[in-house]
Amino acid sequence: MTGYASVTFAGAQSHNSAATAAPATGSFSVDVRSVNSRFLDAVLRLPDELRHLEPALRERLTRQLKRGKVELRVDTRSADPSSSPLPQAPASEVLGRLSHLESAVRGWLPQAQPLSVMDVLQLTRQPNRTPLRDDDVLACADQALAALREARAREGERLADSLRERTAGLRALVTQARPLVPQIVQRQQARFIERWHQALAQASQTEGSAATVDASQASDRALAEAAALALRIDVAEELDRLSVHLDEIDRQLAQGGDLGKRLDFLIQELHREANTLGSKSSALDSTAIAIDMKVLIEQMREQVQNIE
Structure with missing residues (x-):
């Protein structure tokens, strides 16, 4: 932070x-x-x-x-x-030695510039x-x-408030997604069974009367495949885990202390569940929810890296 x-x-x-005039x-x-x-x-x-x-x-x-x-x-x-004090005037013996040195130098180097007042003060300056x-x-x-x-700590409180706003936004998206799950599953199952029957009808017409299809077996197979499809696209467990992780984040924020590494881990879990939700999505509305979740989670990730 x-x-x-x-x-x-x-x-x-x-x-x-021990001193009368202590420095x-x-x-x-x-x-x-x-x-x-x-x-x-x-x-x-x-x-x-x-x-x-x-x-x-x-x-x-x-x-x-x-x-x-x-x-x-x-x-x-x-x-x-x-507040800086003026430099003290150099002692006469110091000035004499400096003048002697200047004369010696200019004896060897006639082109050398004479010392200025500033040069003298700097050369004779005592640490004050x-x-x-x-x-x-x-x-x-x-x-x-x-x-x-x-x-x-003040900045941490502001970051914690911002994180709570985003966990509230993610909860709203979870609530929005829950009623969509059974609707999406039923819609995809119905579409799958319809296409299954269409494929059987086309196969019967293509192969003629010699290729007879047992209607009951075909129906059972279709239902089994539809059930398997429902398991693949059902995201109820992911939504439940998202809610659990959000509850834990709020609990950690309320508890305070050294939270950075714990929140880092929880944000990774949120991101994993949102990715799964998006990969299983078979409808535009659930895909939009998954994208909105990822945006909020990414904002939380950037903030969590700053919080202590």
Whole structure:
């Protein structure tokens, strides 16, 4: 499922009773985003100074999330450029050494450009970002993952409502198909027996009086073949299984929890029954119902791949 969460840590004063002026910890942000995926694919993007936290962060992520392509990013850059302090003026001895180096370089390379003020500031810049505490980073990561789970839960509720709408649509199609089954069977049996008798009449006329056909045996054979045809085209069992699978899907949605794999299996069963219904169909109305079922089931399949 998709989702996004972000937690910003603005920096805090370090608690150190032994120091009169305790240094402040640096600010950072933790962003977590996820997109749809059938399996969990976790990517962590951390600054070099926090690489040692990757196992702990990955363990937290895999413990709380089961599906989705998830990216967790820790950004130590300041979100507000105006909050960044101006660079400190370099010390005079540093400027002296830099001037000496520039003179030496230009002695060998007279065409070299002189140093600008920006060049001097960049070369003499001291890191002004305060250190980060591991506990602060992990705590913010926990908050971001909790917020992401809440966002994914809200999306999961919307997906569950959409799935319930489609199970209701499939139930309506099952209800629509049930009264058609005996009508289709009777119609196909009558058509089969009629064509059977027509074939017997044509055979008798073609072979003449020498080829006599026992009427009772022909009738019994026709009825047996008609019964076999009825078994082949009867889809009452498929409709019953469709109803059972739909009931189970609704039960799983009401129960909640980690449903992805169970719903995947149930959708496959729905698709199998709808395919059988379509293959056995011998009338346009039942074929149309089977097609409508497949459309709804395919929509459910796409949604189930996103739900956790």
